[in-house]
Amino acid sequence: MTARALRAIATLAVLSGVIWLAGPADLAARLATLHAGWVALAIAALVLQIWLSALRWQITARALGTPVSTGWALGEYHMSVLGNTLLPGGVLGDLGRTARARGAMGGWRPAAASVVIERIAGQIALAAAALAGLAWWLATRQAAWAIALALLAGAALLALALVRLTPARWRALAWRAWGPKLRAQIGLSTAIVACNLFGFWAAACAVGLSMGAAQTLFVIPLTLLSMLVPLTVNGWGLREGLAAGLWPMAGTAPTDAVAASIAFGLVAIAAALTGLVPLAARMLAARRSRMRAL
8 A cells, every 4th residue: 555545544534533532513513604704814815825935936946046937936836735735745746846847947956956945944934933832822821931941942952953964065055045035035934924824813713713812823833833744634634633632722622623723724725726727727828839739
């Protein structure tokens, strides 16, 4: 049995278990009352996130000496997100983007470098948001501010160790991609994380949850980090399980947390499906070209 099949089975098993523990009837009741306005707002936030991510990739590629147009980057990134969202593994969309970009970027190596470095920038930004949210939440607890400081210090030491362990070639390549446009990279990464958090928050509002800023910045970034674990399809099941265990610490019932996470997953699929638009446009253009050649 292939790894993809095992990952699909794991997704169904984990998600089914979480739904059963949370209560299928209660979850269905909450999801049946999704507020269309909040759903639309969440989808818009995640589509904007895709656009901003495409711009970050474009800046990264240009810094590495492989300039690409804005329209091409947007179309490629849309299709990449579509593949990552719907296909097992979570990286097949990125692999496809790398394969399609190799011609425009002068080969596999520059194409792969631009994709990998851009994705790493996103993961660093999300991890930083999760760390900041956790530290802020701990700092608001009685006598927990010392734990928050220790957490931040430990994270700084870990980051320094990871940088030192990274091969010099990759460190130089990353600095080449990020250094000249550091402000733009930081600004775009911050905006991308904000769109992601807002999209999740809006999905939670769609199922009737009301979350304050401290709750949002504490639980949502940590929940999103679970999607980086390549055990299930796009984090399904793991995200819901972590939400059920983590969100009650911020005063949210497990069933409500799972409902919000499922709503976010559905919203993410809807946003990813917008990638069919550039795909359809390219297929139509290719068809017209073939007809002209006849």
